[in-house]
Amino acid sequence: MSSSDRARAEVPFVVIPDTPSVLVTVTDEALREVACGMGTLETTVAPGIYRIEQRFAGAVATQYVEVGAEPFTRCLPLPRIPAPAPVRRTATAHDGHLAAAVRWSRRSTYLSGPPTVMVLLRNLRHGRRLDPYALEIGGESGEAVDGGEAGWHVDEREGWSVWSGPLPPGGYRLRLRRPSGEGLPLAQALWVSEGWTTLVFVGNGPRGAQPQHASVEMAPLGAGWSPLDEELSLAREAALSGLRQGIDLISDQQLFPMLESDHADPLLGVVGAHAILLDRRPDLRRLEEVVRRLAPHLPGHPDVAALCTLLDGGGGMPGPVSSPPMLAASCRLLVEADAADPGVIEDGSVAEAAAEGLVGRGVWTTWLERERRPDPAAVRGGPPPGGPVGSRPLTADPVGRVQAYIQEIAGLEGRAVEDVLHDVSRDELCRRTGLPHRPVERAIEGLRGPGPARGRAG
Known part of the structure; x- marks a missing residue:
């Protein structure tokens, strides 16, 4: 068939994903890309077999279609994405979890008054082991503020646990009550604003609670969580991905x-x-x-x-x-x-x-904590005692990290540390190391002080 005949044989080809942020790719039988774009695709193709791939918020869905002599149009169902929040049209939607989120975003499990924070931990797949007290909420200085296990409400049959309470505006942290399998005392930043409720949805995975993959939302104080605007919820998941x-x-x-x-x-x-x-x-x-x-x-x-x-x-x-x-x-x-x-x-x-x-x-924002934390066994059933017990491993010294970086440059280039400090500014060292100014300045002062660091490295 000549190229002109082939062009005449082509037919309109339209695919319409369920939500506009889906990346759609169409390939032919030889795996050559025919069309690619976000949202609805419109093109023309010759009759044959085509592969349609959708990507959305980390999920991938593929289907093969046959195109004949007639125009082809196909509406594509949303890829089955897992979502920490119990949003409908996702692979992890659950009516019982949705009802719990609506209820406990308006009522407190700990103390009295409309909650300014709600943390919902839920099983994303039926049958997984759920530790209902896996998470802890800490204050600005690191102390637990969730009342221990007594502050949480649990539904073992439905596979969720929730904490909600009226915390004052300001900074907080979410963390595992016991260190993770790597033994790392990690904290995750939370913020409470005046007149708002901060809503945190955490999925329970094969290895337990996964706060690092949480969805975080805000709702006007007293209004609670609303699952009605599914498109905005899906947009959030796409943006976070x-x-x-x-x-x-x-x-x-x-x-x-x-x-x-x-x-x-x-x-x-x-x-x-x-x-x-x-x-x-x-x-x-x-x-x-x-x-x-x-x-x-x-x-x-x-x-x-x-x-x-x-x-x-x-x-x-x-x-x-x-x-x-x-x-x-x-x-x-x-x-x-x-x-x-x-x-x-x-x-x-x-x-x-x-x-x-x-x-x-x-x-x-997740960081390695340097503060001492109370022994989890001591806070079961109530607030933490007055004095902290046991130490936590310290974060790798940021000053030492900067100094090691500078010395490595000096060693690789066969130069004196002082020469490197002359050529590489503080601002540039901050940019390269991803650290704020104070540890970088302390590192520079330490290297410029008396000692072997001033000599030629390597």
């Missing part, structure tokens, strides 16, 4: 409603703002509009402060940040800003400790 992978995975059709959700869930706007930054050419004007709209709803929120560092003049940033932001991408913005303008992160604060001990563990 993009942040995990460092690529833009959300369409404008889903991004724009996220950016305008400040009255319903301002954290969606924060996540959407970071999704903007994943674009090759981010729309900084739109980003500024989003940040300025979010600021009145979330005064003092460290994630909003981090985004303000990208705006001219700091975008009205109120002052040094003392609590770690929830998103790791926000934490990295603060570190970059602190390197260029020391004092963006408050010296000696938890935010500084988190930045120094930051570990790559998903989208949420």
Whole structure:
């Protein structure tokens, strides 16, 4: 058949995914790419067998179709994504878990009053062993504030446990009550804003609770969680998946409603703002509009402060940040800003400790704790005792990490450490090591002091 005959034989080919942020790829029998794009695809193809692949929020779905002489149109069901929140149209939707989230986002399991924090731990697959007391909520300085196991409400038959209570506005941390299999005392940042309830959905996987893969939402205080807007929930999962992978995975059709959700869930706007930054050419004007709209709803929120560092003049940033932001991408913005303008992160604060001990563990700010923590056995059934018991392993010394890095450069290049310090600025060392200014400055001072470090390395 000639090329003109083949062109005449081609027929319209349209595939329509269930939600616009699905990446669709179509290949022919020879595995040659025919079309690729986010959302609905429209093209023309010759009759034959085609492979349609969908990717959404980490899930992949594939089907083969036969195209004949007639126009082809196919509506594609949403790939079966697992989601920490019990959202419908996902592989992990569960009516009992949904009802629990609605109820306990309005009622407290610990103390009295409308809850400002709810943490729901749930089995994503039936039959998995669930430790209902696997998680602990800590205060700004590390002490447990959830009342121990007595503060949690458990439904073993349905496979979930929940903690909800009226915590004052400010910074908190979520962690495993007992260290993970690696023995690491990891903490994950939480924030409570005045007039809002912070909702944390944690899945229970084959190895137990997985706070690093949590979904975090906000709802007006007293209104509780609402599962009605499924499209926004799916947009959140797509955006979080993009942040995990460092690529833009959300369409404008889903991004724009996220950016305008400040009255319903301002954290969606924060996540959407970071999704903007994943674009090759981010729309900084739109980003500024989003940040300025979010600021009145979330005064003092460290994630909003981090985004303000990208705006001219700091975008009205109120002052040094003392609590770690929830998103790791926000934490990295603060570190970059602190390197260029020391004092963006408050010296000696938890935010500084988190930045120094930051570990790559998903989208949420997670760090190695340096504080001593109470023995979990001592807090069963009630609040922790007055004095901490037992020590926790310390974070690898950030000053030592910087000094080792500088000495390694000196050794590889056969130069004196002092020469390296002369050529590599403090700001550049902050950028390369991902650390705020204080540990870098202490490392430089230590290397410039008397001792063998001043000599030629290697």
